[in-house]
Amino acid sequence: MRAPANDWPNWRGPTHNGISTETGWLDHRAAEGPPILWKAKVGSGFSSFAIANGRLYTAGNQTNTDTVFCLDAVSGKPVWTHSYEAALGDTYFEGGATGTPTVDDNRVYTLSRWGDVFCFEAASGKIVWSKNVHKETNIRIPTWGFGGSALVHGNEIMLNVGEAGLALEKTTGKILWQSANKESGYSTPLPVQIDGKSLAILGSGRAYIGVDPDTGHEVWRARWQTQYGVNASDPIVDAGRIFISTGYGKGASLFKLRLDGREPEAVWTSKVMRNQFNSSVLLNGFLYGIDGDAGEKAALKCVEFATGTMKWEEKGVGSGALMAADGKLIVLTDYGELMIAPASPDGFKPSARTQVLGGKCWTTPILANGKIYCRNAAGNLVCLDVAKSGAN
Amino acid sequence: MSRSLELTNFMGISRRRFLQTTALAGATLSLPPFIRADEPGRKFRTALIGSGWWGRNILKEAMASGRCKVVALGDVHEMTRETTADQVHDLSGEQPKTYNDFRELLEKEKPEIVIVATPDHWHSLVTIAAVKAGAHVYVEKPTGHTVHESRAMLDASQQSGRVVQVGLHRRIGPHHVSAMKFLRDGKAGKVGMVRAFAYSRGNRELPHPNSEPPEGMDWNFWCGPAPLRPFNTKIHPGGWREFIDYGNGQLGDWGVHWLDQVLWWTEEKYPKRVFSSGGRPVAGPAILNEKEQTTDSPDHQVAVYEFESFTTVWEHRKFAENRAEKHNIGAYFYGTNGTLHIGWRDGWTFYPANSNDKTIHEPSQLEEPDGHNIKLLWADFLDAIDHGRKPVADIEPAHRSSVLPLLGMISLKVGRSLEWDGAKEQIVGDPEASKLLTRPYRAPWSEP
Numbered sequence: 074m075r076a077p078a079n080d081w082p083n084w085r086g087p088t089h090n091g092i093s094t095e096t097g098w099l100d101h102r103a104a105e106g107p108p109i110l111w112k113a114k115v116g117s118g119f120s121s122f123a124i125a126n127g128r129l130y131t132a133g134n135q136t137n138t139d140t141v142f143c144l145d146a147v148s149g150k151p152v153w154t155h156s157y158e159a160a161l162g163d164t165y166f167e168g169g170a171t172g173t174p175t176v177d178d179n180r181v182y183t184l185s186r187w188g189d190v191f192c193f194e195a196a197s198g199k200i201v202w203s204k205n206v207h208k209e210t211n212i213r214i215p216t217w218g219f220g221g222s223a224l225v226h227g228n229e230i231m232l233n234v235g236e237a238g239l240a241l242e243k244t245t246g247k248i249l250w251q252s253a254n255k256e257s258g259y260s261t262p263l264p265v266q267i268d269g270k271s272l273a274i275l276g277s278g279r280a281y282i283g284v285d286p287d288t289g290h291e292v293w294r295a296r297w298q299t300q301y302g303v304n305a306s307d308p309i310v311d312a313g314r315i316f317i318s319t320g321y322g323k324g325a326s327l328f329k330l331r332l333d334g335r336e337p338e339a340v341w342t343s344k345v346m347r348n349q350f351n352s353s354v355l356l357n358g359f360l361y362g363i364d365g366d367a368g369e370k371a372a373l374k375c376v377e378f379a380t381g382t383m384k385w386e387e388k389g390v391g392s393g394a395l396m397a398a399d400g401k402l403i404v405l406t407d408y409g410e411l412m413i414a415p416a417s418p419d420g421f422k423p424s425a426r427t428q429v430l431g432g433k434c435w436t437t438p439i440l441a442n443g444k445i446y447c448r449n450a451a452g453n454l455v456c457l458d459v460a461k462s463g464a465n
Numbered sequence: 466m467s468r469s470l471e472l473t474n475f476m477g478i479s480r481r482r483f484l485q486t487t488a489l490a491g492a493t494l495s496l497p498p499f500i501r502a503d504e505p506g507r508k509f510r511t512a513l514i515g516s517g518w519w520g521r522n523i524l525k526e527a528m529a530s531g532r533c534k535v536v537a538l539g540d541v542h543e544m545t546r547e548t549t550a551d552q553v554h555d556l557s558g559e560q561p562k563t564y565n566d567f568r569e570l571l572e573k574e575k576p577e578i579v580i581v582a583t584p585d586h587w588h589s590l591v592t593i594a595a596v597k598a599g600a601h602v603y604v605e606k607p608t609g610h611t612v613h614e615s616r617a618m619l620d621a622s623q624q625s626g627r628v629v630q631v632g633l634h635r636r637i638g639p640h641h642v643s644a645m646k647f648l649r650d651g652k653a654g655k656v657g658m659v660r661a662f663a664y665s666r667g668n669r670e671l672p673h674p675n676s677e678p679p680e681g682m683d684w685n686f687w688c689g690p691a692p693l694r695p696f697n698t699k700i701h702p703g704g705w706r707e708f709i710d711y712g713n714g715q716l717g718d719w720g721v722h723w724l725d726q727v728l729w730w731t732e733e734k735y736p737k738r739v740f741s742s743g744g745r746p747v748a749g750p751a752i753l754n755e756k757e758q759t760t761d762s763p764d765h766q767v768a769v770y771e772f773e774s775f776t777t778v779w780e781h782r783k784f785a786e787n788r789a790e791k792h793n794i795g796a797y798f799y800g801t802n803g804t805l806h807i808g809w810r811d812g813w814t815f816y817p818a819n820s821n822d823k824t825i826h827e828p829s830q831l832e833e834p835d836g837h838n839i840k841l842l843w844a845d846f847l848d849a850i851d852h853g854r855k856p857v858a859d860i861e862p863a864h865r866s867s868v869l870p871l872l873g874m875i876s877l878k879v880g881r882s883l884e885w886d887g888a889k890e891q892i893v894g895d896p897e898a899s900k901l902l903t904r905p906y907r908a909p910w911s912e913p
Contacts, residue, residue, distance in 0.1 A: 136668055136669075137668060137669055137671050158671070159671075160670075160671040160673065161668065164699075164703065164704055165703065187673075187674075207674065213676035213677055214673075214674065214676065214698065215698070216698045216702065254677065255680050256679055256680065278679065278680070279544060279680070298544055298547055298548055298551075299548065300544075300545070300548045300549075300552075301702060302544065302679065321548070322551075322552050322555060323548070323551075344555070366834075368833070368834035368835075369833075369834050
């Protein structure tokens with residue numbers, strides 16, 4: 074079977090920036106928005122979706138048990154599940170699974186909040202290997218549990234575990250390198266190329282740190298202290314500059330990304346964008362993202378990347394999440410409203426907005442192969458049809 | 466400041482407290498304490514001790530009042546004090562100094578107002594040090610972690626003559642004030658029973674691994690006078706409320722607010738008998754070992770307070786919620802005319818006994834996102850300092866309200882009812898239970 078061209082195999086998508094290359098999908102078919110194709114229940118949590126080869130992967134928790142779900146991405150029918158004991162961990166939020174599965178080369182990798190790592194056969198769910206990296210290394214679990222997803226790099230998977238990551242051999246799970254037993258942050262390692270070198274940048278407990286993913290050697294660091302150590306959003310790198318943003322009133326900086334061993338130089342620093350846990354997307358020189366903390370009237374904003382100047386603000390979005398495809402923003406609000414709007418610094422003018430879920434929605438909606446997948450904290454998943462007719 | 470105001474406040478002290486303090490002070494023939502009025506409108510050098518989530522909520526209102534210059538922040542976690550200092554700078558332009566040790570903060574900064582927002586097991590020692598250093602204090606509820614600690618806070622506060630406001634903001638929240646007027650006007654009829662409660666969802670609790678404390682955190686100091694447990698993210702940040710070494714579970718956290726509403730309403734000062742039962746049948750046994758921990762507070766608890774003229778029941782459950790009734794938190798005042806529910810975000814509602822009468826409802830007026838009335842309580846605190854009067858949640862009634870959950874926890878621990886002599890603050894005829902009015906202190910700290 075030919076793999077569909079527009080898979081979304083990992084957190085933030087194939088290019089690790091929250092942007093899909095999928096074109097030609099419809100942003101609406103009727104005033105009431107895209108029709109719902111199917112619904113599923115996947116347990117409590119905030120795990121987003123990986124979609125590859127016609128299958129969808131996500132995770133959730135029920136009665137102190139995490140379940141990794143593999144569903145048919147078209148029909149929603151269960152393909153396989155795997156469950157293991159894991160605390161709900163609901164201090165200050167609903168709790169449940171927070172990391173998103175990563176699909177690579179017919180394997181699925183998952184990291185639980187408490188350090189369980191699984192490598193599954195993507196089609197069958199058969200466990201290739203599994204371990205608990207916390208138990209093996211005694212590296213501490215940060216306050217809300219490990220939050221990032223696995224990054225595949227060469228023959229390894231890299232995890233945001235420890236002060237500056239940890240790498241496992243992807244075929245065996247053997248530890249290749251690890252970092253200091255200090256608090257990790259909650260972002261997913263971001264792969265970047267700079268000066269011909271590979272770098273993986275992640276949010277640590279007190280800084281954003283870039284390491285050589287082959288060795289784990291730290292090559293770059295920006296001191297970055299956020300309340301409770303919640304360095305959760307993924308940085309965005311463009312044209313030799315790196316955008317970092319966190320919540321709890323902290324704000325954002327754009328740094329020059331140079332590997333000269335010096336303290337990074339900020340191009341601008343501002344409170345204009347405070348990404349508490351969901352990251353912004355960068356399109357044509359403008360950032361689109363959620364500014365503000367859960368429960369504190371967070372808003373969707375457009376901010377100029379080069380200057381930090383706010384172009385517009387859409388209130389009433391709350392602590393939602395977004396991705397982009399074909400020049401459009403796909404936004405799921407905190408309150409379960411799906412909005413699709415052209416990404417433009419001139420203003421936010423949704424072409425479609427429809428209530429697709431109730432409850433709390435903090436999870437990034439995903440477009441893949443003519444379908445949009447959304448979930449809420451309680452684990453209600455909806456699949457909406459945005460394919461051009463006949464595409465499926 | 467006028468002489469007459471001093472006299473008014475001197476006269477405002479209860480006769481019993483007056484006799485006690487004069488007896489204590491008798492040897493030095495010093496005058497009994499009084500609260501002095503301050504110059505209205507001036508700015509106070511303000512410090513926050515315990516700079517986490519709730520401390521920041523209070524500090525924001527202090528800054529918003531325009532009457533406080535934040536000079537210092539205390540916290541035993543470097544990152545917490547630094548990120549809170551950044552926030553103060555963002556909001557006010559001031560750059561407060563930061564301290565690990567509250568004693569050094571008090572000595573060097575000489576604050577005029579101190580906000581104490583530490584975990585419960587530190588309230589008493591920090592508050593007493595602050596009033597002795599001459600500061601007015603806003604301290605979180607409940608007052609102390611034990612009855613003796615709470616009493617020591619009250620005595621030190623009264624001897625200092627400083628204003629001590631306790632964070633029982635439900636004494637000033639608009640819907641609480643109007644609900645209390647409704648009760649006092651007799652609209653609920655004769656009230657014979659109160660049921661206060663907090664229900665939430667929950668399940669079996671899995672242990673969580675211990676770890677090294679976060680970098681830059683003085684965990685030994687955090688535990689302070691209480692037992693030194695292995696660090697665990699279940700305890701910090703915030704989770705200490707459900708660890709009996711540091712908090713007193715739901716009864717100490719939520720119960721004190723609603724039991725305080727009862728003491729605010731009644732003319733009685735204290736119950737004469739207390740009985741509590743509870744456990745962890747759903748959460749499972751408490752675990753504490755070198756590797757891992759669970760919380761150890763009860764997952765459900767009932768505490769019965771027998772007063773002369775009515776009975777109060779506290780009930781909490783951390784499972785099942787309560788879809789069988791409309792409300793999951795608050796207090797029902799059962800009167801001959803009907804049931805008054807005083808709630809949180811759901812305001813208050815009166816359900817008449819006569820089915821032909823209409824339900825009466827008043828919505829809440831809270832500050833979000835955390836749903837409190839600290840702004841009003843802070844304004845009252847400053848006004849009390851300005852005018853040398855007692856604040857609405859003064860340490861004296863707050864002490865008596867805090868004693869209720871603390872007695873409930875003692876009864877739960879010993880497994881029998883307690884006869885309470887509220888005038889002497891003694892448990893009658895039960896030496897084992899009486900020992901739990903205090904607890905051992907970990908060196909170098911000692912009982913205040």
